[in-house]
Amino acid sequence: QVQLQESGPGLVKPSETLSLTCTVSGGSISSYYWNWIRQPPGKGLEWIGNIYYSGSTNYNPSLKSRVTISVDTSRNQFSLNLNSVTAADTAVYYCAKKSGDAYWYFDFWGRGTLVTVSS
Amino acid sequence: EIVMTQSPATLSVSPGERATLSCRASQSVSSNLAWYQQEPGQAPRLLIYGASTRATGIPARFSGSGSGTEFTLTISSLQSEDFAVYYCQHYNNWPLTFGGGTKVEIK
Numbered sequence: 001q002v003q004l005q006e007s008g009p010g011l012v013k014p015s016e017t018l019s020l021t022c023t024v025s026g027g028s029i030s031s032y033y034w035n036w037i038r039q040p041p042g043k044g045l046e047w048i049g050n051i052y053y054s055g056s057t058n059y060n061p062s063l064k065s066r067v068t069i070s071v072d073t074s075r076n077q078f079s080l081n082l083n084s085v086t087a088a089d090t091a092v093y094y095c096a097k098k099s100g101d102a103y104w105y106f107d108f109w110g111r112g113t114l115v116t117v118s119s
Numbered sequence: 120e121i122v123m124t125q126s127p128a129t130l131s132v133s134p135g136e137r138a139t140l141s142c143r144a145s146q147s148v149s150s151n152l153a154w155y156q157q158e159p160g161q162a163p164r165l166l167i168y169g170a171s172t173r174a175t176g177i178p179a180r181f182s183g184s185g186s187g188t189e190f191t192l193t194i195s196s197l198q199s200e201d202f203a204v205y206y207c208q209h210y211n212n213w214p215l216t217f218g219g220g221t222k223v224e225i226k
Contacts, residue, residue: 044217044218044219044220045163045206045217045220046217047215047216058213060214060215061213062214094163099168103151103168103210104151104210104215105153105165105168105208105210106153106155106163107174109162109163111161
């Protein structure tokens, strides 16, 4: 069974870049699409974007100008960079796997990591 | 962007009773809809996809219905572990969006 684990700094200063990594175990990253989703404290879920092992990406237009998602197949990892962060980017960030069929829902999730944007 | 609206925001139900949660899309998403359950401090868990297909290991008391713009998640007899927040998500086109969630609490 696939497992995902997010890692990265829990505190980022305003205007700087938020960087997180998701490590995939129990399966190869060289299949499926891999996603980032976030949840501000006490609020709902927002899809950020995804990447295929080939490097093909899709981003939420609301964040597209600030987001880069990349993949490292040799390490079975994919990463999120979000630049020019503000307090509004404070959230729990989840990585998630797209389903194995042709549809874009998420069947495995990481436990999430809280990132706080504050000076 | 398709806006997903869930109602009610909070649903108070006694254990053993039925819970009915609604999700409305601002335009048709066909049957491209999933439901997730999120317990406090936990990641969301996939319950339903294709509007009505239970995910692997999900108990039969969970059922989904609807198509187009109106969807329902029904929990036939609430168990203690079912008190949580439930989200719907469409995957009809980009960007993928979620509803604001319905919190099911103990009455």
